[in-house]
Structures are given as C-alpha cells and as structure tokens.
Amino acid sequence: MKAYKTEIRLSPRQVDKLARTIGVCRFLYNAFISHNQDLYEKEATFCGGMDFDKHVNHVLSVEHPWIKEVSSKARKKAIMNADNAFKRFFKGQSKFPRFKKKKDQDVKAYFPKNNKTDLVVERHRIKVPTLGWVSLKEKGYIPAGSEVSSCTVEQKAGRFYISILVKSDATEPKPNLSSEGIGIDVGLKSFAVTSDGKVFKNINKSRRIKNLEKKLKREQRSLSRKYDYYQKIKKMKKKENPGETENQWKNLNQNIRRLQKLHVRLANMRDAYQDYVIRESVKTKPSFITLESLNVKGMMKNRHLSKAVADQKFYQFKIKLKSKCLKLGIELREVGHFYPSSKLCSSCGEQKISLSLSERVFHCSSCGHTMDRDENAAINLKNAKEYTILT
Numbered sequence: 001m002k003a004y005k006t007e008i009r010l011s012p013r014q015v016d017k018l019a020r021t022i023g024v025c026r027f028l029y030n031a032f033i034s035h036n037q038d039l040y041e042k043e044a045t046f047c048g049g050m051d052f053d054k055h056v057n058h059v060l061s062v063e064h065p066w067i068k069e070v071s072s073k074a075r076k077k078a079i080m081n082a083d084n085a086f087k088r089f090f091k092g093q094s095k096f097p098r099f100k101k102k103k104d105q106d107v108k109a110y111f112p113k114n115n116k117t118d119l120v121v122e123r124h125r126i127k128v129p130t131l132g133w134v135s136l137k138e139k140g141y142i143p144a145g146s147e148v149s150s151c152t153v154e155q156k157a158g159r160f161y162i163s164i165l166v167k168s169d170a171t172e173p174k175p176n177l178s179s180e181g182i183g184i185d186v187g188l189k190s191f192a193v194t195s196d197g198k199v200f201k202n203i204n205k206s207r208r209i210k211n212l213e214k215k216l217k218r219e220q221r222s223l224s225r226k227y228d229y230y231q232k233i234k235k236m237k238k239k240e241n242p243g244e245t246e247n248q249w250k251n252l253n254q255n256i257r258r259l260q261k262l263h264v265r266l267a268n269m270r271d272a273y274q275d276y277v278i279r280e281s282v283k284t285k286p287s288f289i290t291l292e293s294l295n296v297k298g299m300m301k302n303r304h305l306s307k308a309v310a311d312q313k314f315y316q317f318k319i320k321l322k323s324k325c326l327k328l329g330i331e332l333r334e335v336g337h338f339y340p341s342s343k344l345c346s347s348c349g350e351q352k353i354s355l356s357l358s359e360r361v362f363h364c365s366s367c368g369h370t371m372d373r374d375e376n377a378a379i380n381l382k383n384a385k386e387y388t389i390l391t
C-alpha cells in the first residue's frame, strides 16, 4: 500500500458538508470520552467503542437527529478512534484522552467507499463519498485509476487535504541506472551542489521567503501584543462589560489563523523545493548517491546558525531522498562527518591542513587544481570508499 496526501479544492457547499461531518465526528469523539468519564465515576466500568456505537444509534441519535446526517461508517470510525485513545491510555502508552476542541482542527473526517463509483481517481479530481467530485490541486499526483478503499479529509489553516491508501503495483518497472554515481554536498550557502556540477541555491535566502518571514514576524509580534493586552483587559473589565472580550477574542483568533496560514505556506514552499532538488538530482539515473552525514546537532549549538540550519530541513531531505532512491533502486550512501570531504583535492587526493569557511574556491597547492569549494566536496563524496548504505 502506498499513502498519498494532497491538497484539494472544495466548493462552498462541500466545505459546509465537510464541516458538518467533522462536527459530528468531534461531537461523537467527545461524547465517548464524557460517557466513559461518567460511567467510571458512577460504576467504575468502561463502555467499549462497539457498545457505544449502539448507544449512539439507539439513544443519542434520537436526541440529536443531526447525527444521522453523517454516514454510519464515518461515525463509527470517530468512535473507534476515541476507543483507541482509551486503549493506549490503559496500556500506559499515553495520557488520559483529551476532548477535541474546535480550534485544534485535529479531527479528520473519514469517508469509506460505499459503492462502485466512490473514490474513483482521475487525473485532476477524485470522487469522495458524501462530498462528490473534488478537484485535486496537484494534477496527476495520485495515479489515475488507482484502487482506493477509503479516504480521510482534514482542514488545516483554511486549506483542505485528502489522505488515501492505494494498492501499489509491486511490479512497477525500475529504470535502468547508469554506471555512474553522484555525490551531493548539502550546506547553507547553496542548499545542494552535486558532483556533476548542478547547483541548487538556498531558497531561504530568496526574496520571496524573506518577505514571508518578515510578515510572519509582524504577525507574531501583533499576536503577542494583542494577547497581553486582552489578558489585562479581561481581568479589569470582566464584571462590567462581558460582551466586549468576546469580540476581542474573535480578533485574536483571526490573527492566529493568519499566522497558521503563513507557517503552512512557508513549509509548503520549502517542501516543494526539496522535491524539485531530488527530482533534478536523480534525473541522470545514477547508480548510487553519496551524502555526508551532517552533524546537525553540533551545528544547532551555534546560536547564529541554528535558525538557518533548522530552516534547511536537512533531515527531511535525507528521508525524502531515501524514499526516492528506494523507489528507483538507487543505492544511497552516507559518509561519516569526519571524512574530510572539503579538504581533499578531488584531482590529486592531496589533503589540505586547514580550510577556512570563507574560502569559497578550492585551490590545490600541490597540483594547482582550482574548483568551486562545494563541487570539489561533492566529487570527494562520490569517490568516498567508506560509507554506510541507507537503502
């Protein structure tokens, strides 16, 4: 099975339907918790998910008929999620289940396949039970004609995402790889430089990202100012004017929403860029790819670098690259960070005693070889003889 998660576009009517489904799921999840809290206090017993589902069908849905607007399978899934949360608690694996709040947005709507035409995938859209045809933002990402048995839809910072499981074709042909391998040197100046001379710039230095970061800082500052101010006002005015704070909290929530949106946008841009770097790197179908194991922890200790390092998401890059390599049959090698990849001459093998970070061009005093520092390092990585295989 292969998992896909991708953004979808919903019409206002679909948004409304989804909100109802999510609302009912949240209600049932919370009802399960409070029902069991009561039971425990009164009789010290526990009502399992299956029994609670019957209780919902026979009692709760009579009191609240809107529960029945949502498919019975979706309702059951929400209850069983709560049941699982309790099971983990009983096993000591997690804390007592918490009520889901509207603002947390961590309730997902589950849509099982009910009939043959449900969950049909086309290049640009997918048919979700209850919601109908839904357009996919990234066309062709989910292979058309995929066999899907269920999906979940979630909302995050005003955007909607669908997750599905697809039966993956194990016999998918692997491409013929060339005999050459490549080395990739990742860093802060450029995000990545490959031994075959490709340079991928650090997008965190781009104007677009910098502007978004500035916006983000502004929103954060205004949020914390508002928050402090409202806290003060709340204490002073609560007795005199209870209505006023209500409005101000709404204002605060809008600010939080804007902040969430910015965070998601930045993360999406960084994600998309990494995908692009990986696609371009494997274009020549190398037989292996060598990376240097980065001492990220050590780099994070440097106060001046830690944000820059965190923004590059090197670890995520490695995970993504690994999954791509596994898919294409490329061997992914990792060289320990004590290997002097930047100090070696890629032409004659002479090792420099010292090399300062400011020297952007590598110059070999022994053979006169001159090359970009990062490209030289990438070639040394490619030629490394000692490595661990990650794939």
Ligand SMILES: [Zn+2]
Pocket (backbone or CB within 6 Å): 345, 346, 347, 348, 349, 350, 364, 365, 366, 367, 368, 369
């Ligand atoms: Zn040399």
